[in-house]
Amino acid sequence: MRWLEDGSAEAVAEALGKVGLGGHSVVVRESVGDDPLWWSASAVVGGRYVVKFAWSQPAALRLAHEIAVLAALRPAVPFLPEVVASSTDPVLLVTRLVPGEALFDVVDSLDRDQVGRQLAEFLGELHNQAGHDYPAASLQPATTDVLREQFPRWTRPDQRADVISWCDWADDVLRTPGPQVLVHGDLHGGNQVWDGGKLRVVVDFETAGLAVPEYDLRTFPGTGPGVELLTATIRHYAQITGRELSVERAMAWHLRTALADALWRSEEGVPLPDHRTPQEWVDDLRDRFAALGISINR
Structure with missing residues (x-):
């Protein structure tokens, strides 16, 4: 398992290229604190997707857990996000953006x-x-x-x-x-x-x-x-x-x-x-x- 070097839009865009979603605009929409435990965020990708990412081990472990949970729950549980792509190298979760x-x-x-x-x-x-x-x-x-x-x-x-x-x-x-x-x-x-x-x-x-x-x-x-x-x-x-x-x-x-x-x-x-x-x-x-x-x- 690997995580991003930092939480910049550039680092996220590079990681998205590894899951076939390169070339989209990336707008990081969440800020974080100084504790590495919370070095994670999300971004809107091309106005169509939401990507969650991490740049510390504790945050990456939480995100990897979420990826595994969503895979285990589909299709039995309703109202789950639609997973478009996921990765553990680097840890990345891409879901379809839902208006509302x-x-x-x-x-x-x-x-x-x-x-x-x-x-x-x-x-x-x-x-x-x-x-x-x-x-x-x-x-x-x-x-x-x-x-x-x-x-x-x-x-x-x-x-x-x-x-x-x-x-x-x-x-x-x-x-x-x-x-x-x-x-x-x-x-x-x-x-x-x-x-x-x-x-x-x-x-x-x-x-x-x-x-x-x-x-x-x-x-x-x-x-x-x-x-x-x-x-x-x-x-x-x-x-x-x-x-x-x-x-x-x-x-x-x-x-x-x-x-x-x-x-x-x-x-x-x-x-x-x-x-x-x-x-x-x-x-x-x-x-x-x-x-x-x-x-x-x-």
Whole structure:
């Protein structure tokens, strides 16, 4: 396995020539940080394709994993990107560009029940895949120990006891083992392309691996107003698969995800995605627990 020398458009164009796609324009569209772990990006190629590439070993290993996952899942799982070319020398993944918008950008204009139905179709098939030697998913959110220690400084005094209680509750919920299935691992709205109210493609399978199915729902309560997307997805998932998902387990992962995101952004001086405050995010979490009828009394 080999990776690119750097993340320049010139290096990408040279690599594309090795998979028969030379001569196209290359527009790099993602920036990266200083950590070699994240030395990867994507680019639009000739206005027709998207290429993912890496210029460090850790990033190349993640991309090689995604290439293998997509090859194993097709054609059983719907809404996968169409692979045009792939390579491990250098590591490169080229998929067809799909027009549309990220769910984050259009969710307020969509029927959440219909969105939940289509996401349940995708998740039902994905979680049903077996017979392949998938690794455990790399679980991203900060641990509750970290959140208990570091997050309260970003809250109001009246919120601190709630945050601690929620972390204790999440530990209790997640302590009970659940079934291990193949999860996408990073199924937020930016990794979904929607057009005309229809899900066109789900992208970015670099973190796919084995985990409890509810891990894939961890961003849903914060996508759009209220919790309707979460409840609609859970309802349709049960109808499609005959398997029940735990709203409590989904919310325990959501709690860890939301607080972890707010924590690292606040400590690094990076604005939260909606440009609000950690205190407002905590208020949102309280509202979501109430809307779902989850009472956490300690």
